[in-house]
Amino acid sequence: MPYWLLSQVILGGLNAEQSHLRQLLLQFVSLGVSLPMAAVTALLPTVRTLEGAAAKALCAPERPEEIATGPARSWAARRRAAAWYVLHLFLGGVVSGMTLAGAPFSVVLIFDFDGAMDLTRFWENRFPGWMFTGPALGLVVLTLIVCANAGCGALLARWAPVLLGPTPEERLAAAEHRAAVLAQRNRLARELHDSVGHALSAVSIQASAAARVLRSDPDFAAEALAAIEETARAAVAELDTVLGLLREENAGTEGPAGPTLAGLDDLLRQLAHTGVRVDADLAPGLGRLPAAVSREAYRIVQEGLTNVLRHAGPAPAGLRVALADGRLEIELTNPLGPARPSRPGGGRGLRGIGERAAALRGGSEAGPTEDGTTWRLAVWLPLGGARVSGARVNGTRVGGTRVGGTGVVGTR
Incomplete structure (x- = not known):
């Protein structure tokens, strides 16, 4: 109505002493004159x-x-x-x-x-x-x-x-924003899976061992309970860090802060309380690696050792962390135990390892060796972020994200 009334004022001089038919036509002309004004506003x-x-x-x-x-x-x-x-x-x-x-x-x-x-x-x-x-x-x-x-x-x-x-530009911007949000959620989900999952696995093994020897070996039981307390305290601290990031609306895109390879000694010491004996071969200078690479490498080692604890039990494991050709190489081996059925919802561990490696433009491979007696996990992370590789499971390259196979592969 405001546009139409304004057009009536503009065309008012034409409305004087006109026939009824012309006055009716003038109303339609007023409507046509008002539309360009509406388009401008x-x-x-x-x-x-x-x-x-x-x-x-x-x-x-x-x-x-x-x-x-x-x-x-x-x-x-x-x-x-x-x-x-x-x-x-x-x-x-x-x-x-x-x-x-x-x-x-x-x-x-x-x-x-x-x-x-x-x-x-x-x-x-x-x-x-x-x-x-x-x-x-x-x-x-x-x-x-x-x-x-x-x-x-x-x-x-x-x-x-x-x-x-x-518009197409707005759709593209919305898709990019959603992709960034999903990527952040995936990173936080991996952090929760690796930190809390590792802690719960270690606590359950330690609690079971303490319960078995509570009467026959009180000293060992007390040591196991102390290890449970230490593991739970560290898990709570990491959980608080991740939950703090979840509460932030504009969380950063570089992933939450966490332990680095400098904390491998504490991780191996915690696993020793669960009966997992790790023969570690660690290259010198790991504490000077870029923070992003060091954090992801620690989580990869943590998840690999957690898989050993879950699926092989208190079995000996071999860990090698080396620097070669401008990249960080991680190799973890352990004897294969009896095949176990896949648990519902399982398979996130190896998938998360592949995603972590792919995020740093590296790769991974996991599966039993040719003789079928040893499980091997290998990961390589370029220190400069320039090399693009894939991931393999049971010898098949799958771009760093796919998990599958036989035996206990599907449960890891």
Whole structure:
């Protein structure tokens, strides 16, 4: 109405002493003049927000989730919002004019008020053979008004996602944001799996051992309980760190802080309390590695040793951490125990190792050796982040993420 009234003021000089037909045509001209003014104001970014809310509430679009709810941040989005605004106002003007003028007109005809018969005779004189009486003509007018409302509503509902939907640039930005959020969630999930999973596995083994020798060897039981306390305290500290990052809306994308290879001695000492004997061959200078590589390498070693604890029990394991050809090499071996069925929800450990290696542009391979007596996990991480490799499980390269195989492979 503001645009239409302004156009009436602009065209006011043409409205003087005109016939009724010309005055009616002038109303349509006013509507046409008001639309360009509406298009200009619709270039404001907030117009798309208001129009999107109106379209969802009034048009019942087929795909309401595809209507943007934020302001237009590019000129392409503003132009589309302006096109929608013009279409909205044009069809709204047509429907409003038909309703405001046609509804009273049809009531006069249906109830045969004064002047209805004169109007009927007027149409019969102009169009011989006119078959409609006054009430019938009124019903026809009402039907046209209802059909026009329904048709304009359907047209607006069809075009709302097209003109008010996100632009390709906005869709791309939303996809990139979602990918970043999912990547952050995956990193946090790996941290929780490796830190808390390792702690729970170690605590369960230590508690079981303490329960078996509680009466026969109280000293060993006391040592196991002390190890449980130490392991649980470290797990709580790591859990607090990860949960703190989860509470941050703008968590960083470089992963949570955590222990590095400098803490391998503490990890091996904790495992010694569970009966896992690790023959470690550690290269000098591991404490000077880049923090990101050192953190991921520690988690990889931790998850590999946790798998030994879960699936091989208190069996001897061999660990080699070396620096060669500009990359960090990790190799973990242990004797294969009896094949165990895969547990529900298992298989995340090796998948997480592959993801960690791939994130640093490295790779991994895992599976039993050719003689079938030893399980071997090998990981390589380039220190400069330039080499791109894959991951292998049971000798098959799978890009660093796939886990599968036979025996106990599916449960790790």
